Amino acid sequence: MRALSIAATGMQAQQTNVEVIANNLANMNTTGYKQQRAEFQDLLYQNVEQPGAQTSDSGTVLPSGIQLGAGVRTAAVARIMSQGDLSSTSNPYDLAIQGAGYFHITMPDGTDAYTRAGNFALSPEGQIVTDKGYTVAPGIAVPSNATSVTVNAQGQVQATIPGQTAQQTLGQLELVRFPNEGGLSAQGDNLFTETASSGSPQAGVPGATGYGTIQQGFLETSNVNPVEEITSLITAQRAYEMNSKVVTAADDMLQTTSRMGGS
Numbered sequence: 001m002r003a004l005s006i007a008a009t010g011m012q013a014q015q016t017n018v019e020v021i022a023n024n025l026a027n028m029n030t031t032g033y034k035q036q037r038a039e040f041q042d043l044l045y046q047n048v049e050q051p052g053a054q055t056s057d058s059g060t061v062l063p064s065g066i067q068l069g070a071g072v073r074t075a076a077v078a079r080i081m082s083q084g085d086l087s088s089t090s091n092p093y094d095l096a097i098q099g100a101g102y103f104h105i106t107m108p109d110g111t112d113a114y115t116r117a118g119n120f121a122l123s124p125e126g127q128i129v130t131d132k133g134y135t136v137a138p139g140i141a142v143p144s145n146a147t148s149v150t151v152n153a154q155g156q157v158q159a160t161i162p163g164q165t166a167q168q169t170l171g172q173l174e175l176v177r178f179p180n181e182g183g184l185s186a187q188g189d190n191l192f193t194e195t196a197s198s199g200s201p202q203a204g205v206p207g208a209t210g211y212g213t214i215q216q217g218f219l220e221t222s223n224v225n226p227v228e229e230i231t232s233l234i235t236a237q238r239a240y241e242m243n244s245k246v247v248t249a250a251d252d253m254l255q256t257t258s259r260m261g262g263s
Contacts, residue, residue, distance in 0.1 A: 002068070003250040009071030010243035013040050016074050017236040024224045025233075032116030032190055033222040035080045043070040081181050084116075084223040086215055092149050093120045093128065096220045099212020101175030104137035104203070105130060105191060112137075114176055114201070116220055117190035128157070132189055140171035153213040155206035175211045176201040 020038040027033040051065035086096045095118035097103070102114035113134070120136055123129045126144055128136045142149055146159035146168075155173035178184060183197030194201060204211045 001250050001254055002070070003246055003253075006069065006071040007243045007246035007250065009043065009073065010246070011240055013038075013072045013074060014236050014240040014243065016077075018233065018240070020077055021229050021233045021236065024229050025226065028222055028224050028226060030117075030190065030222050031119050032084065032220045033224065034082075034084075034116070035222070035224045037078050037080060038074060039076045039078055040072050041075040043073055045069050079182050079184075079186075080223065082223050084220045086218040087221050088218055090217050092151075092216060093122065094118060094217055094219050095120060095151060095173075096215040096218035097175065097206075097212045098215050100210060101177055101204070101206070101212045102192070104174060104176050104201075106135040106137050106139070108134065111193070112201070113187065113191040113193050114184065115190050115192065119219055130189075137174070138171060140173070142170060143168075151214055151216040153207055153215070155214045173206065173214065174203045175206050176203050177210065178202070 017038045017040075020036050024035050045067040048066035048068060049062055051062055051067070053062045053065065054060070055062055083099070086098065095103075097116060097118065102116055103118060105113040105115055107113050115130070117130075119131055120128050121131060122142060123133060123135075126141045128140050128142065130136065140157050142157075142159055143161060146161055148160045149170075150158045150160075150167065151173065152158070155175070157170045157173060158167040159170055161168050178194070178201060179199035180197055183195050183199065184192035185195045185198075187193055206212060206214045
C-alpha cells in the first residue's frame, strides 16, 4: 500500500526537522551561531492521467488529470544569515561584526577558515588568536608591554606603549565576504570553509561598501529566536503524529483486506 511508504517519508522528514530545531535550540548561546532551517520538496508523481491530455477528437483535454504523489524528501538545511544581537563584554579582545563579513582565520595546517565568532585572545607569543589558538589573519602581534589595545570600527589595531605619546599601529584586520554565504561548509568550532558553492572569498576593509564594521568589547549572539523554534517544534511534532496515524490507518486497511482474503 503506497500510503505506508508516503507516510514513512513524512515521518522521516519531520524527524529531520526536529533534529534541525534541536540543534538551533542547543546553540542559543553560541557566539555568532546562525539559525538553520530544514527545507522540503515533494517527490516524483505517478501520472495515472496526465493533465492536459486529449480526451476526444474534438480537442477537449483533461482539466486536472490524476497525479499520485510519492511523499516528501529533505531538499536542504539552509542557514539564515541575519544579524545577531551585539552583547557588551568590555573585553578588549572580544570583537563583533556589525553587518556583513567574516573574520579570516589561518588554521594550523595553513588552510583558511572563516568565522563570525570574535571571542579572541592572545597567544603566548602575543598574537591575536581564536579560543582554539588559531591565528586571526593577518597575524597581529601585541607587544607584551602594551597597556591597552584599541580596535576601531575600520579594523585598525592600535596599542598604547609606555613612554610613547601616540598609539602604535599594530596592524589591520580584514573582513571576508562570499557570493553565496549559504554555501559555506560548517566545520564546528564556529568555523566555516570555502566550497565550490560559496564562491571565492572577497576580502575588504571593515566599513568599506558592502562590509560591516568592527565593534570592540562586544560579541555577536546567536540569531536563534527561541519562541519561533518552540512553535516550529510543536508543529513538527504534530506533523509526525499525523503521519504516524496514516501508517496506523493503512495497516488497519491491510488487515481488513487480509481478513477478507482469509474468509
